[in-house]
Amino acid sequence: MLEGLPPNDATHVMRVAAPRTTAMRISDLISESFDPADVTVAIFEQAEDDWLVEVFAGDAFDAERLRELVGFAAGEELAAAVTFSAVEEKDWVAASLEGLAPVKVGPFMVHGAHDRCRVPASAIGIEIEAALAFGTGHHGTTQGCLAAIADIARIGRPQRVLDVGTGTGVLAIAATRRFHTQVVASDIDIVAVRTAKVNARANKAGAGMTLLHAAGADARNITAGGPYDLILANILLPPLKRLARPLRALLAPGGRIVLSGLLVSHVPAALAAYRSQGLHLVSRRHIEGWATLVLAADR
Structure with missing residues (x-):
């Protein structure tokens, strides 16, 4: 699975902005309608009560079906506001590393190689580089x-x-x-x-x-x-x-x-x-x- 990254073969992306509750409803419906190995859904907060839903896929990308699902979850007005585009060729791994700070949870500190020196001796350091896996x-x-x-x-x-x-x-x-x-x-x-x-x-x-x-x-x-x-x-x-x-x-x-x-x-x-x-x-x-x-x- 992926965490904030598109599938390995992603060629297209769908985007639509909506209030938080509506965005989660759209995300839920699309997530449950496709195999998670083929279609990745992510939601991001842009501003207060303004969220962006992004749907990445390759061969499984079906623009008509996605628009229908948005309409079912949020109404025809939002369905009409959906945009589709080709996925930009980009080094997603390098991009995802930008700004990632170590995460401390209980005794664990998850970090990238660039933050290895920030792990205290008392913590269980787990070095994980952003990659094409969740x-x-x-x-x-x-x-x-x-x-x-x-x-x-x-x-x-x-x-x-x-x-x-x-x-x-x-x-x-x-x-x-x-x-x-x-x-x-x-x-x-x-x-x-x-x-x-x-x-x-x-x-x-x-x-x-x-x-x-x-x-x-x-x-x-x-x-x-x-x-x-x-x-x-x-x-x-x-x-x-x-x-x-x-x-x-x-x-x-x-x-x-x-x-x-x-x-x-x-x-x-x-x-x-x-x-x-x-x-x-x-x-x-x-x-x-x-x-x-x-x-x-x-x-």
């Missing part, structure tokens, strides 16, 4: 998951950890460094797996991480490592709902599941999917409009 630490979902890992560390030490949709590997690295245990991390995107392997080695976590290229959570090399005491899944609502059953089957007694990639408005739907599998909410955290949920099995 998770530089600056997004509310990544921060929420890091905070959840820190919370869980205060009450115990999971022996087996699974990170589904690992992206840059930031959460798997954090779990490996904090718990000093083996972590299985997977992603459907081979670019993300390669990126995570590089980051794991750079953070001296490679020996503690098993990186897998796999779709879903029922691949044999994932199930073989279970059951897991801690499962991390920072993805998006549609795949999280599909994963409810297989993740429940992989959870060890007394274990925890951490879910994110959810707008606050997505929380009821996510909870409904996991409650149907015998899980209940332990805690929730909201950061910049994004929600992170910690779940456990009912007794």
